[in-house]
Amino acid sequence: MGTDSGQGARASAGPARRRGPSPEKTARTRAQVVQAAMAEFLDQGYSAATMAGVARRAGLAKGTLYLYFPTKEALFAGIVRDIVTNPLQEAEAQAIGAEETVADYFRRTLVPVMRRIESSGRAAVARLILAEGARFPVLAEVYREEVFHPLVDHIRLHAARAIARGEPGGEILARHPHLLIAPLWVGMVNNGVIAPDRPLDIGAMFEASLDLIFR
Amino acid sequence: MGTDSGQGARASAGPARRRGPSPEKTARTRAQVVQAAMAEFLDQGYSAATMAGVARRAGLAKGTLYLYFPTKEALFAGIVRDIVTNPLQEAEAQAIGAEETVADYFRRTLVPVMRRIESSGRAAVARLILAEGARFPVLAEVYREEVFHPLVDHIRLHAARAIARGEPGGEILARHPHLLIAPLWVGMVNNGVIAPDRPLDIGAMFEASLDLIFR
Amino acid sequence: MGTDSGQGARASAGPARRRGPSPEKTARTRAQVVQAAMAEFLDQGYSAATMAGVARRAGLAKGTLYLYFPTKEALFAGIVRDIVTNPLQEAEAQAIGAEETVADYFRRTLVPVMRRIESSGRAAVARLILAEGARFPVLAEVYREEVFHPLVDHIRLHAARAIARGEPGGEILARHPHLLIAPLWVGMVNNGVIAPDRPLDIGAMFEASLDLIFR
Amino acid sequence: MGTDSGQGARASAGPARRRGPSPEKTARTRAQVVQAAMAEFLDQGYSAATMAGVARRAGLAKGTLYLYFPTKEALFAGIVRDIVTNPLQEAEAQAIGAEETVADYFRRTLVPVMRRIESSGRAAVARLILAEGARFPVLAEVYREEVFHPLVDHIRLHAARAIARGEPGGEILARHPHLLIAPLWVGMVNNGVIAPDRPLDIGAMFEASLDLIFR
DNA sequence: GATGAATGAGGATTCATTCAT
């Protein structure tokens, strides 16, 4: 967020003639920083995270971090987008089939994602959003715009479609689209923090939720 | 949490003969500390909270805090119970009527609580649990034992009752009791962090959820 | 400047009833800080001075400094007034005698001050003013208002008196009051930095200057 | 100052046979470095000056500076001579006329220089000398040997001449040669730091001083 | 020669904790 070192504008035009370290090396280092920062912030939260911790994880010196991000806060802001990449993007991208009911469509596209959602540190992300969202509005904002609202809109859209087609459940889903993703949150909360040793089956809950809504 | 400074076992036995502050005064001061600490930790999270901040809120000197809790961590641990007091306790305490369906029972006892849940800083509590639960297992543990499990058990119990009585929805609720409280979490997450300016009506979502489950 | 711990408003009213360290102790510590900071800044200049250096000189921990001044810059600003206390104050305070010529008056009141000016670290002060005045306008400003202008005004005033009385030298002094203090500056520069091992006799130069101006 | 990277002894001897940059190029780069360093040090003082700042001003990379000077301190020492170039050199070089009084000689040769002295950043130089002279004796030393003493000796020499010729003012000038340059210092101090917005007319003060000394 | 990414020691500042009063 503001510290991008201006890559991107070199395409054809022959071999780069730069002195010193290659842009590739720089990009790799930057990636290391981002990677390490993500891990550190997800592990520790913003306040408890230390630049030294990030540096250690990245295998770099502390000072190096400041070549890429001017402050700890900027580093945090800079990785927010990387942290909240929408896990449902691929699901949203798939179109509904002509004959397919909305229920079947959700079952086909969303259930697999829900099942996978845990393995990839989603609980940690949720934790960070909830923990720091109040003090770093940008975090909540990015999450809202990139993940939360798109998903809810996606659901609303298909709720409308269900109504149009006369499929049951459309009405209730249009009124309370959040009900569909509610199981996701209890699941992440339970599995990530409350009782990781007795995890809930988010996929199963989601399917049950689908069954309930669509009769 | 092992930090109580040993009051408590002195009650009758004639008029107290000691100089200095009365036990009442001490208890009052302790209450101030706990109160202030709760506010500070809920506001700031563990790391960002400061002992100075707690002292300021309590209207006490920093040193005084250490008369009641030996470390910041102990203070945090010491107030966990106060933080997570079960907001559903009264609801759980009410018995189901002989003629009452489980659905009606939940509607009668839980909906009002759900509606009130937001006003009393519940989102802040949720935030704290999620944020610090991983690093302070005791926090997650207390929450699990005092709030989460009791509520889920309560739901399970009445799901069994619904089955026994042949009321619809019992089966699904028995298999997925968390579904009933799922709206609570999306609601708190949305209203507390994601989009406080466009709050979800948790009560309405909960009722909708009840309707779905119990037909 | 801004961190004064509010002494001053306690006069009669019986013994102070404060808990904790006495105000006297606090005042003494503050004095230590100021003293040490003065020495450090005069020795090292602003940039090269370190808070650790100040703490060491004061015999205090680093953190303690921050109880009295919130930043290094504030500490610097806070001692500027102490640093530039007008060394000529007593001289200016003495009134000219009814029969006394202005030349004699200056000889009586200023020469002793000039002779003493070196011993009391005045060169170090001048050095600091010149060195940091550009980057810390407040420093130059305080020096100008507290020392430089008062002295020049004092000279101008008595130049006018000399003119009124028909004493020689008044005219030239009125036109160039700075000429009278010029020897002070070459002297301080020479003795403080250029050739401390071959100091100029500022008193003698000043007297010679007086002789020249007043014939 | 012992930092020259060993150019200089290669001149005739046929066409140079080396690859890479010519000695001219090197010399030019070195000049850029010196120029930039002077500006940076005069602006910021030694401690606050940064190698990055010098590099930026020079339009070079940081690493390049180290090809010419091994350390920041060496760079500073290396430019001291450039910083303190004697502004009075030309004046001192001019011989006194056979019929010319010493007073007239000084008026002819020194006044113009004095009038010009302000425009060329002399205050900055004085500031640097005073600020860093104590910690970088070489700075004071060079200034003393290149500027201060030559000028004072020049004055002494002509004071002796004035005495020999029976011109008035010779005695006093011989005893206090620094009196003649005193106005210069108050002037630079006032105009450079104390009150740049109300500058003193150094030329006028110097002339007045000449008038006083030579009757 | 020139570059600038990488380094890490050093400096300002914060804050949990102690202790004399």
Place this chain on the structure above:
DNA sequence: AATGAATGAATCCTCATTCAT
């Protein structure tokens, strides 16, 4: 019991210096 000045370890950040390209 209560105070708050004092402490110093820990943290963020800067910058002189190095070195692979």
